[in-house]
Amino acid sequence: MAPSMQLAPHPSIPKPEGPVMVCILDGWGVNVEDKYNAVFSADTPTTDALRAVPRRYRSVKAHGTAVGLPSDADMGNSEVGHNALGSGQVVDQGARLVDMALESGKMFEGAGWKLISGAFADHTVHFIGLLSDGGVHSRFNQLIGCIKGAVERGAKRIRVHILTDGRDVPDGSSAAFVAQLQEDLAGLKGCDAKIASGGGRMNITMDRYEADWSMVKRGWDAHVLGKAPHTFKDALTAVKTLRGDPENPISDQYLPAFVIVDDDGKPVGTIEDGDAVVLFNFRADRMVEMSKAFEYPDFDIFDRVRYPADLKFVGMMQYDGDLLLPKTYLVPPPEIKGVSGEYLVKNGITTFACSETQKFGHVTFFWNGNRSGYFDSSKETYLEIPSDNCPFNEKPDMKAVEIMEAGREALRSGKYQMVRLNFANPDMVGHTGDLNASIRACAVVDECVAELIKVVDEVNGRFLVTSDHGNSDDMVQREKKTLKPLIDKDTGKPMPLTSHTLAPVPVYIGGKGLPANVVLRDDLPDAGLANITATYINLLGLQAPEKYKPSLIVAE
Ligand SMILES: O=C(O)[C@H](O)COP(=O)(O)O
Ligand SMILES: [Mn+2]
Ligand SMILES: [Mn+2]
Missing domain, CATH: 3.40.720.10 (Alkaline Phosphatase, subunit A)
Structure with missing residues (x-):
């Protein structure tokens, strides 16, 4: 053992006879x-x-x-x-490291940014993550910071796939975040930017510790394939409608998956060959499974139906340093x-x-x-x-x-x-x-x-x-x-x-x-x-x- 790892006996607290329980x-x-x-x-x-x-x-x-x-x-x-x-x-921690990377501009200089920028001119950049300012898994202003950074650097088409929160922020607050995001996207100059799909964080995409892979499949279907039980022309209407009866609403956490479609009923933002995908949550636990689905070509836990070729996939952070998952990320995680x-x-x-x-x-x-x-x-x-x-x-x-x-x-x-x-x-x-x-x-x-x-x-x-x-x-x-x-x-x-x-x-x-x-x-x-x-x-x-x-x- 490295001598530096040896722990000396405590001078005045003797070793216990039995175990220590924490x-x-x-x-x-x-x-x-x-x-x-x-x-x-x-x-x-x-x-x-x-x-x-x-x-x-x-x-x-x-x-x-x-x-x-x-x-x-x-x-x-x-x-x-x-x-x-x-x-x-x-x-x-992650929340702070992302803030610092955005403030210093380091976000836009690393390998992760370089990878996604390959999609700026001719393909779509997709952002998938938790839409709130809870600051536990993600933060609204960090999403906007990344989107603006992409547009300033030439991104022509952006699609955002939103997970409604109601867990780290008050239930019912998702409509306001969606409205704000729509306004921010509409204000972007020279870029076609829209919300493309979504659903409640405890219903799609954000499973953890393999508790329920079907959540991840529902997310994949909505975000990648453009398939969901509900379609709407607009995300604010989606969230408001899916909450249902105001006296007894469905929680933002559990909203069913939805896809935004155009006037012909076609999804506005499926993930296609050559596109870039950014999982914009910084926290690991609820991003590992979706990362595996995007990162591993031979993934077989559920049928992905279609796996886009030449995908430029990054996480906001590396979510698992042992699995090196994902390989490419925007901000190095805390060490x-x-x-x-x-x-x-x-x-x-x-x-x-x-x-x-x-x-x-x-x-x-x-x-x-x-x-x-x-x-x-x-x-x-x-x-x-x-x-x-x-x-x-x-x-x-x-x-x-x-x-x-x-x-x-x-x-x-x-x-x-x-x-x-x-x-x-x-x-x-x-x-x-x-x-x-x-x-x-x-x-x-x-x-x-x-x-x-x-x-x-x-x-x-x-x-x-x-x-x-x-x-x-x-x-x-x-x-x-x-x-x-x-x-x-x-x-x-x-x-x-x-x-x-x-x-x-x-x-x-x-x-x-x-x-x-x-x-x-x-x-x-x-x-x-x-x-x-x-x-x-x-x-x-x-x-x-x-x-x-x-x-x-x-x-x-
Ligand atoms: O992921 C969750 O369930 C919540 O956002 C945070 O809860 P936790 O930090 O206790 O896991
Ligand atoms: Mn806890
Ligand atoms: Mn908790």
Whole structure:
């Protein structure tokens, strides 16, 4: 082992007899305590009790610059959250790197831009991605920046394929983004630019972790082949019509696929031989599958029917550095080096990591600094429990009990020194905007934490329970100043909040194997998620790498 990767024993925190468990309650923030806070409203006796233990509970920042996002107005998300939790470092994240590449002009100088510019004169440049200013997967102004850059550099024909959001931004906001995009495209001089196809992000194109490839097929059919269940002459009409009854609309997230056609009913923007395609999302998880469909000539997961020849395909970023997918991209992704997973295997620590499909890549790929696979398969076991395929408010328990049971077995097995679990419920159910289901989601996760802590105590282990960002902790849109819920004019009901929040997240530590003198420091009031990495390494009885953000604990 490189001497630099050796972790010294901690001078005052001994190695534990049993394993260390790190639990991430995805989307569980600390926020305004009222009935719209599902974390607060749920029956959560276990985390309530943990919160009451002196000097073993605190909260940490999980949004904005504390996790490498452009500004403190940016809510946290799973990618940046797990990157920070697993690496102990704050790196400039995709959102910021794209902003910088646009500002400096570097965007227009690299290999990715060169490739697409081959289509500017005689072919069409297609942009496919999430249309909102959520800043989690993409941002509206970055799309416009790229389109304007292409037009200024000679692009003659542009088609935009839009995925409506309603998840990282309020549901119902898609119509406004579409209207704005149409206006911006109409204002471009010397370029024929139109919206060509679209659909809801949870219905087409943006599947992740291979949970449902049929979503990607529906996207391919609409964007590439110009085939969808609905056709319209105009995208704003499409979105407004497909939402249906204003009293009971279909969420922007789930709008069916549509294709824009001309007066003769012909699609205005199929993807043809020689065209360029830009996936304009910077975040990886929900772009990997569509990238494979575009990049791999022998792709066979679904029938693409037609695969355009001489396609100039790029991602906004490289979405998988191990698969080199896509080969060509506009902006180099963040480089996260020396993550804790690598240190652990190099120091002989055995790890078990588990979540259900929807968060499996979060607790492995994102945790490991956007790396696929194991650092050392003889020391690590990653277990994916298949998620249900349904809107998660219908089954708010999701696979929490199964994850808990797998965690319990791993803790008891004696095989692992570290057990890392992610519970998806407060996040995935929170994204549906369904308050009651989110309350149930939080309650079931609390029950699972109780079961796990019993086993940690049984094996003389230690635990750290935390989260990656807020979500279920606020389920309603509010007036900025008074924090009063905003009321929907059509329904008279409070307007649901489907997105993450800016809230900090809790950190609870404990376990029978944790010496009584180990407590949370009180001199790091501004600590963030990246401080948790050194903390859990200390719980393992080891000193953390020097470059990591400081540990939250001390032995007094
Ligand atoms: O992709 C999603 O589901 C949301 O945009 C972000 O949620 P996550 O960051 O918790 O995965
Ligand atoms: Mn998350
Ligand atoms: Mn989320």
